[in-house]
Amino acid sequence: MDDPAKEGKTPVGKPIEPLSPAVNKGRFTDPEKVEKWFKRNCTGVFERECTPKEKGDFVTYMMSLQ
Numbered sequence: 562m563d564d565p566a567k568e569g570k571t572p573v574g575k576p577i578e579p580l581s582p583a584v585n586k587g588r589f590t591d592p593e594k595v596e597k598w599f600k601r602n603c604t605g606v607f608e609r610e611c612t613p614k615e616k617g618d619f620v621t622y623m624m625s626l627q
Contacts, residue, residue, distance in 0.1 A: 565626055581626050589620055 565580040582588040589595055595616075603611035611619075 565623060580623060582624055583626060589623070595620075 566584045568579055569577040571577060578588070579585040580588060599611050599616050603609065603615070
């Protein structure tokens with residue numbers, strides 16, 4: 562995703578709401594949903610679960626984008 566403040570699309574064309582919490586106020590507010598997506602995406606990209614530090618770094622970075 563080039564701009565986390567803009568809507569994206571999955572490879573099959575399904576819309577993805579903006580990742581940036583500055584634009585999407587609901588992003589990162591539900592801990593269960595956040596864990597679900599970290600598990601799914603980290604496993605798909607890294608072939609392992611992300612560490613707590615990696616998760617924290619990602620969320621911190623996304624929260625810093627204004």
